[in-house]
Amino acid sequence: MGRHREFDxxxxxxxxxxxxxxxxxxxxxxxxLTEAAGVERPALYSAFGNKEALFRLAxxxxxxxxxxxxxxxxxxxxxxxxxxxxxVNAVDLNTRYPDHTGCLxxxxxxxxxxxxxxxxxxxxxxxxxxxxxxxxxxxxxKTEGDLxxxxxxxxxxxxxxxxxxxxxxxxxxxxSREMLEAVxxxxxxxxxxxxxxxxxxxx
Amino acid sequence: MGRHREFDxxxxxxxxxxxxxxxxxxxxxxxxLTEAAGVERPALYSAFGNKEALFRLAxxxxxxxxxxxxxxxxxxxxxxxxxxxxxVNAVDLNTRYPDHTGCLxxxxxxxxxxxxxxxxxxxxxxxxxxxxxxxxxxxxxKTEGDLxxxxxxxxxxxxxxxxxxxxxxxxxxxxSREMLEAVxxxxxxxxxxxxxxxxxxxx
DNA sequence: TTTTTTTCATAATGACCGTTATTAAACCGG
DNA sequence: CCGGTTTAATAACGGTCATTATGAAAAAAA
Numbered sequence: 001m002g003r004h005r006e007f008d009x010x011x012x013x014x015x016x017x018x019x020x021x022x023x024x025x026x027x028x029x030x031x032x033l034t035e036a037a038g039v040e041r042p043a044l045y046s047a048f049g050n051k052e053a054l055f056r057l058a059x060x061x062x063x064x065x066x067x068x069x070x071x072x073x074x075x076x077x078x079x080x081x082x083x084x085x086x087x088v089n090a091v092d093l094n095t096r097y098p099d100h101t102g103c104l105x106x107x108x109x110x111x112x113x114x115x116x117x118x119x120x121x122x123x124x125x126x127x128x129x130x131x132x133x134x135x136x137x138x139x140x141x142k143t144e145g146d147l148x149x150x151x152x153x154x155x156x157x158x159x160x161x162x163x164x165x166x167x168x169x170x171x172x173x174x175x176s177r178e179m180l181e182a183v184x185x186x187x188x189x190x191x192x193x194x195x196x197x198x199x200x201x202x203x
Numbered sequence: 204m205g206r207h208r209e210f211d212x213x214x215x216x217x218x219x220x221x222x223x224x225x226x227x228x229x230x231x232x233x234x235x236l237t238e239a240a241g242v243e244r245p246a247l248y249s250a251f252g253n254k255e256a257l258f259r260l261a262x263x264x265x266x267x268x269x270x271x272x273x274x275x276x277x278x279x280x281x282x283x284x285x286x287x288x289x290x291v292n293a294v295d296l297n298t299r300y301p302d303h304t305g306c307l308x309x310x311x312x313x314x315x316x317x318x319x320x321x322x323x324x325x326x327x328x329x330x331x332x333x334x335x336x337x338x339x340x341x342x343x344x345k346t347e348g349d350l351x352x353x354x355x356x357x358x359x360x361x362x363x364x365x366x367x368x369x370x371x372x373x374x375x376x377x378x379s380r381e382m383l384e385a386v387x388x389x390x391x392x393x394x395x396x397x398x399x400x401x402x403x404x405x406x
Numbered sequence: 407t408t409t410t411t412t413t414c415a416t417a418a419t420g421a422c423c424g425t426t427a428t429t430a431a432a433c434c435g436g
Numbered sequence: 437c438c439g440g441t442t443t444a445a446t447a448a449c450g451g452t453c454a455t456t457a458t459g460a461a462a463a464a465a466a
Contacts, residue, residue: 002442162369
């Protein structure tokens with residue numbers, strides 16, 4: 001019983017996501033969000049809660065809709081393929097939409113006021129979760145001989161993530177897809193090799 | 204003629220720099236800045252102009268006081284030493300001060316409101332200037348045989364800068380100096396070599 | 407000492423921030 | 437068709453934003 005919603009909650013969340021993606025958490029005003037969603041202010045509040053809750057929902061939606069390439073990558077057979085898949089798809093995502101370049105995990109908040117500290121920390125945790133998955137995958141690669149025993153899985157994971165973060169900054173600065181692809185190519189040329197990937201000489 | 208200034212302009216600028224470094228441009232309120240400088244609001248305005256002008260002065264001071272390692276690096280004999288010097292010193296700068304980790308060039312603004320667009324662009328130009336210097340240095344390295352003819356100077360420069368940007372994000376997220384040093388080691392592990400650096404076999 | 411000039415401190419400005427009362431409209435069950 | 441319930445729209449809330457008017461205090465020039 002009661003009146004129906006006259007707007008699509010999913011579409012409103014997508015619109016909010018795009019605003020946050022472009023302007024970050026603190027850079028996005030509630031006016032920006034309501035205008036993008038085509039919805040009055042109290043409607044957004046009743047549907048999602050306050051601005052912080054809306055951002056967290058947008059971040060979850062971002063992960064679901066745009067980061068599918070990460071679980072995809074983790075299932076590839078070699079560590080190098082995992083890294084390549086992540087880097088190549090990150091470049092694609094960072095440059096695919098001209099009106100919101102870069103990555104929400106970075107654009108959302110790097111530094112900010114004390115009020116934004118909970119959101120900043122949420123993004124830190126968000127990025128750390130991805131990095132931990134990558135580290136575990138590289139640990140496995142060591143046991144499988146796909147990475148040398150001397151490789152540091154945590155350093156490799158941090159290296160790949162540092163590149164994605166840095167390229168996200170560069171994409172937000174207007175770098176072309178081609179330039180970032182060249183960066184990825186450069187990064188992958190320094191990839192360590194294990195007993196089975198240097199050449200086709202092992203069993 | 205007239206009354207003397209009762210505060211040290213240089214110290215006030217340093218204080219403002221620290222605030223911007225920690226909270227970024229939009230995250231720093233004028234109240235934050237005046238409290239850190241120990242100076243009333245109109246005094247900051249009369250000394251530096253508005254917030255944007257103050258930020259630009261702080262950025263210039265940041266460059267002078269903390270980025271001396273970049274011109275230093277450019278004078279080193281090999282491209283690899285140039286890259287190593289930049290990356291190692293960037294890690295040091297990003298982790299040296301626990302209350303303002305990361306780098307002003309990134310923390311200052313990655314994304315933000317439309318009002319902050321001029322500052323965001325100024326930071327883009329600031330970073331681009333460093334990258335251009337690096338690219339030119341790598342071009343020279345190619346003519347000197349220090350980098351192979353096949354090396355792409357612009358991609359290498361963008362690669363090194365992407366790493367510094369990404370590590371700045373990670374430092375701001377609380378990454379330890381040791382972790383970032385391991386990232387640098389990974390990045391440098393297979394630097395491309397020219398005719399004189401692979402081993403000591405050339406003339 | 408008086409005048410002029412600059413800085414100082416207090417406090418006010420209008421605008422925008424995120425968040426909500428409030429009231430009218432729309433829907434469902436009875 | 438009417439009572440109960442949910443949403444919609446308008447407008448207001450206190451607080452903070454960057455910026456500045458104002459007048460007192462201080463120092464050099466006359």
